[in-house]
Amino acid sequence: MDDYSSSSSSSSSSLMGKVDEGDGALLTAVLPLLKLLCLALIGLILVHPRTQLVPKSTFRLLSKLIFATFLPCLIFTHLGTSISYTNILQWWFIPVNVLLSTGIGFVLGYIVALICRPPPELFRFTIIMTAFGNTGNLPLAIISSVCHSVKNPFGPRCYGSGVAYVSFSQWVSAILAYTIVYHMMEPPLEFYEVIHIEENGDEEQHVDDDEIEIEIENPEPEVRGNNDLSQPLLVEAEWLGMEDREAEQFKTPFIARLFNGTSELPLPDSPRSLRCLAEPKVVKKIRTVAEKTPIKHILQPPTIASLLAIVVGVIPKLKSICFGSDAPLSVITDSLDIMAGAMVPSAMLILGGMLAEGPNESKLGTRTMVGIIVARLLVLPLIGIGVMTLADRWDLLIAEDELYRFVLLLQFTVPSAILLGTIAGLRGYAVSEASALLFWQHIFAIFSISLYIFIYMKLVLSFEN
Numbered sequence: 477m478d479d480y481s482s483s484s485s486s487s488s489s490s491l492m493g494k495v496d497e498g499d500g501a502l503l504t505a506v507l508p509l510l511k512l513l514c515l516a517l518i519g520l521i522l523v524h525p526r527t528q529l530v531p532k533s534t535f536r537l538l539s540k541l542i543f544a545t546f547l548p549c550l551i552f553t554h555l556g557t558s559i560s561y562t563n564i565l566q567w568w569f570i571p572v573n574v575l576l577s578t579g580i581g582f583v584l585g586y587i588v589a590l591i592c593r594p595p596p597e598l599f600r601f602t603i604i605m606t607a608f609g610n611t612g613n614l615p616l617a618i619i620s621s622v623c624h625s626v627k628n629p630f631g632p633r634c635y636g637s638g639v640a641y642v643s644f645s646q647w648v649s650a651i652l653a654y655t656i657v658y659h660m661m662e663p664p665l666e667f668y669e670v671i672h673i674e675e676n677g678d679e680e681q682h683v684d685d686d687e688i689e690i691e692i693e694n695p696e697p698e699v700r701g702n703n704d705l706s707q708p709l710l711v712e713a714e715w716l717g718m719e720d721r722e723a724e725q726f727k728t729p730f731i732a733r734l735f736n737g738t739s740e741l742p743l744p745d746s747p748r749s750l751r752c753l754a755e756p757k758v759v760k761k762i763r764t765v766a767e768k769t770p771i772k773h774i775l776q777p778p779t780i781a782s783l784l785a786i787v788v789g790v791i792p793k794l795k796s797i798c799f800g801s802d803a804p805l806s807v808i809t810d811s812l813d814i815m816a817g818a819m820v821p822s823a824m825l826i827l828g829g830m831l832a833e834g835p836n837e838s839k840l841g842t843r844t845m846v847g848i849i850v851a852r853l854l855v856l857p858l859i860g861i862g863v864m865t866l867a868d869r870w871d872l873l874i875a876e877d878e879l880y881r882f883v884l885l886l887q888f889t890v891p892s893a894i895l896l897g898t899i900a901g902l903r904g905y906a907v908s909e910a911s912a913l914l915f916w917q918h919i920f921a922i923f924s925i926s927l928y929i930f931i932y933m934k935l936v937l938s939f940e941n
Contacts, residue, residue: 519828
């Protein structure tokens with residue numbers, strides 16, 4: 477009888493232990509999102525039209541401050557202390573993972589566009605919004621929230637290492653945004669009309685690419701500058717240095733005009749002459765596209781901070797001068813670290829302010845919007861688990877580093893980048909659709925990210941056991 481009671485009590489205690497372990501894992505997954513949700517809720521209350529405790533213009537200035545100061549400080553102070561030449565060789569899969577998640581997102585976006593059949597002018601937009609995720613601010617906020625507790629599952633170095641892992645991918649995201657995304661967000665040529673062709677007196681009219689003015693048949697709300705409070709808050713100041721003087725060139729379908737004009741070229745008499753004449757023309761067009769690509773704007777403050785942190789981190793003498801309690805420049809780096817602490821709460825306040833505006837009207841259609849949300853927030857993370865499983869099996873990941881795996885999985889899980897809304901506003905393409913889609917994605921992401929953080933923690937911590 478005693479043996480039975482003792483065995484019964486031991487089995488009950490083990491069962492209760494499993495239940496407590498499960499509840500603890502669930503709380504560990506949900507609490508970080510609840511903390512961020514509380515911060516976003518404060519921002520929503522502050523900027524909501526019914527309360528208007530803080531003017532919308534203040535939130536725009538705060539978004540500039542995040543992008544130009546808080547985020548670079550966070551990247552430099554934590555990436556600089558963590559990175560070294562050895563770490564660069566070990567962390568190579570982080571930027572590759574960004575490219576993988578984006579490439580898989582492209583395929584999913586194309587499938588969504590084929591199945592859901594959005595309006596033709598929004599076909600490319602559907603692919604873009606599915607492919608490009610928020611690999612910067614939101615992952616940093618999630619890592620900060622997960623590591624906030626002393627009892628976090630990743631140990632005492634959770635915050636510094638997690639921020640370093642996320643920051644190491646910033647330069648890849650910047651290159652993708654300011655090259656591929658910029659040109660893919662070009663307004664479709666077929667939905668524009670030629671309204672004016674310059675004439676030269678009584679001479680014969682000559683049509684040239686530079687003389688054609690193009691106007692949208694159903695124009696989107698124009699972005700008249702950073703002080704225009706009529707534009708959505710998501711069109712934030714993440715594209716510094718591009719002001720009204722350059723705004724018009726952003727809103728023209730430059731590449732479509734350039735390459736569609738090849739049909740008007742004179743046809744040569746022989747294949748050989750065609751090859752000789754076509755090659756310089758193509759090279760010229762490619763060079764023109766490269767000149768029109770805002771490559772110089774890739775070097776924005778967060779990207780500069782990433783590159784500077786890498787340079788300082790891989791040179792031991794520079795690292796010892798900048799970081800450490802006895803470092804000569806420790807006063808400066810400590811000051812930067814203090815400013816970096818404002819990045820996460822400020823970013824969440826901005827997100828709450830964006831949600832306070834509510835969804836704009838959209839021509840995208842409910843079916844396409846649901847398709848993008850499901851593909852981006854439910855299907856892509858599942859594929860990410862498969863990618864990480866294969867990468868771990870092929871020994872491509874750092875051994876016994878659960879936080880490293882968690883950050884890589886997180887890159888597949890986040891909603892579309894808010895920067896896409898900024899680019900949409902600059903290019904005058906699908907501004908309302910971007911605003912509406914980003915709104916609903918972030919609402920649904922509250923539940924999807926909580927679910928997948930729970931799953932990820934179960935997976936990555938299982939490797940430890």
